[in-house]
Amino acid sequence: MAVFRRLGRALDGLYLVAGYLAAACLAGLGCLVLASVVTRLMSVYVGWLGEYAGYAMAAASFLAFAHTLRSGEQIRVGILLGRLEGVARRVVQLWCLLAATAISCWFAWYMVRLAMTSYRFGDRSEGTAATLLWIPQTPVAVGAVILAVAFAHSLIEAIVLGRSGISEPEEQGGETATGDKAAG
Amino acid sequence: AQRWDMPLAYPATNYHSETAAEFARAVTEATGGEIEIVTHPGGSLFKGDEIFRAVRTGQAPIGERLVSAMSNEDPVFGVDALPFLATSFDEAWKLYQASKPIMEKVLEEKGTKLLYAVAWPPQGLYSVKPIARVEDMAGVKFRAYNAATERLAELMGAVPTKIEAAELGQAFATGVAESMISSGATGYDMKIWEYVKYWYDTQAWLPKNIVIVNLETWNGLDEKTRAIILEEAAKAEKAGWDRARELSDWYKAELTRNGMIVEPPSEQLKAGFAAIGETMTAEWLATAGQNGKAVIDAYRK
């Protein structure tokens, strides 16, 4: 049990680190877009700025998946769960986590394959930079894998501890939480 | 029977898409439904820059792509976008024939089989102000979208400006861009006369779309089916080039009709561009290696 908890804490740390990396990518995205305006004003041509802004956005989205999920901000339709209690609720909750774990594993596997295939073919982007595509695809694959890990982690938590570490839909309801826990 | 989904990047009414749709129908009929090709125009299945990858990995058995956009994959794909190398339909056809064996070889190495290629109308110079000599391009904001157009801008003394295709209209409207090289088709499609006054028929280059099929899928077909498809591909290629020639004049007429000044380049402008073309071809040869040299030698023979 102690090992399990320690592992759980380590995983939570992983999600948070990935989330911070994602935030850095979002800030980077802003800098890239700003640079593309500034360079144009200065009559300097930098062809790769738009392309890399796209990559930064992809990395920002994917690396934050797990952190967003565990903060309860990856949304779902909570109508049924909100009305169930007891065993029925637990069963549906487990079904959701099971389905999500299965789908996210499948998703992660193919996002990893995408990067691996790009690597094998030496695929390059069509833009000026001729970027080897596996490089920007790697953070995306990593983000998808961390999301799958987070779902599996939550599923095991739900089975072993009785509840997962994800904030649940009805806890977000009401006037107090605006989906913005950082501010509250 | 097999169903081949065929992603196309351009809208259904574009002549490339129309040619592909006819080709699809013809193959479906001629094989007696053995191969049923279903076209998906307008990037509705895969977007333009996803299509080569989708065909090569077998997600789509067949597809169409602007070949010069693939020049990061191999420089030889970029030969038809070399400025002022082949500047008419006849020369473009000759360049296509000269590059075809090598292009086929490279495409096969990358897991695809070339079926046919159709040219776009020749690329001309759009400008908000009149251009009589290359020197008039100095300081003009010129739309660049890849390394080649950037270098071209540099050699003209223009300021290369990065604008994505989706924002071209707005860019011209607000003065972010003042000039670009593109075909009459592009200008017609975006109704460019709302922002731009001049089009010089420089016939800078004639890029091509290629239709490719996944090599594994292709090798899995029997001899008879392959022969039928190749025969229909040859017909489609001819029909496509004929259409391109017709439309090239039609687009010019449309630009004029909508109030643009459509002119051939002056002798001075032509000479200036020819010199730039020499430079860029020489630079390209330096990167394109043996394959590139073979293509240019065959073309100039």
Place this chain on the structure above:
Amino acid sequence: MSGVWLTAAFLGLLFLFLGTGVWIGLSLIGVSAFGMALFTPRPVGDAMAITVWGMSSSWTLTALPLFIWMGEILFRSKLSENLFRGLTPLMSRLPGGLLHVNVAGCAIFAAISGSSAATVATVGKMSIPELRRRRYPERMIVGTLAGAGTLGLLIPPSIILIIYGVTVNESIAQLFIAGVLPGIMLAGLFMGYVAIWGLLTRNAGALEETRASWQEKLSGLWQLAPVLLLIVFVIGSIYAGIATATEAAVFGVAGALALSALQGSLTRKSFMDSLLGATRTASMIALILAGSAFLSLAMGFTGLPRALATTIAGWELSPIALIVALTVFYIVLGCFLDGISAVVLTMAVIEPLVRSSGFDMIWFGIYLVVVVEMAQITPPVGFNLFVLQGMTGRDMAFIARAAAPMFVLMVLAVALLVAFPDIATFLPRQMMGR
């Protein structure tokens, strides 16, 4: 027909996944994988990965996370508070009170942003907490935001009008101009609804803000100045030719940072909070967008939207009957697809049909945008609903119900467009006639 059964199975599965509470993005991915596997022998996963990568890294979408970030910064500064303090005296005498801020805010922001999700997220971030504090009913807050957010698509710049224009080869400049009056009309309809609600609701009187003197109104305008300045800054950067519509988002971020620094509300912590908050919201939307890109691909492979469009083409309807049929068709399609996919997947069949019926293609583009705008607020797949769920924590059924009156108003807007086509074609005609 087996096709019908397969379709039914496909939709049934979608409802099962979404309804039981499987995360939305993953539901879309799972169901699309299943559906595509039924309809095509092609490798499903690799095709999914290419499409998801293309969508997630697409340059045109980069404005979305940046605008969300701008909203987070404004929300943490005193600016949003000032916006409301400024608008209160101005709107105090209107029935419906500050709910008009939602509509007006969305209409103004729509002139900056080309997407509906960014419009809802940015305006909602500022207005939801303020309106809640003033005890406006949640149903009205959410409903007006969901509806007015769709103005992002109609009022230029608009991503979907660009895609429509390129697809049917019509002038994007004319389409943009054509969207202005219908956009104002739709905003007017929403505001009219709020006003009528304000007049009819018994306890709405309790919400009426106190009557304001001219002095208070003037000081209100002063409070509004920073936000207005920011909007002028962003719109100005586009029309001065400094930034493209996508790049303008970064001016929004920079401007918001500068303003909150001037006000002294920019700290290291508020900066990090806004950045992380924006990252999470953008990531939530990205997962759903990834799923919906894949759903769109699967629909393309199944050929379903095209088959339906072909069926309608086969009926050979009169122009009015055709418009009615198309409206129903796009509303149904819009339940499952976002507006842009619905347009891209069907235009090849619909365009010749509409042209041969003699419709003005500029008018049709505006009509089409209003119709697919509805897709943003219809369950089960409606982006504005998802964004609002993320922001309010309310469940989907509540939000969809709250948005239902706006849906009805949009149907009314379509009827008005059909009855008075000049609403869309007047301005472009002026432009051409110069």
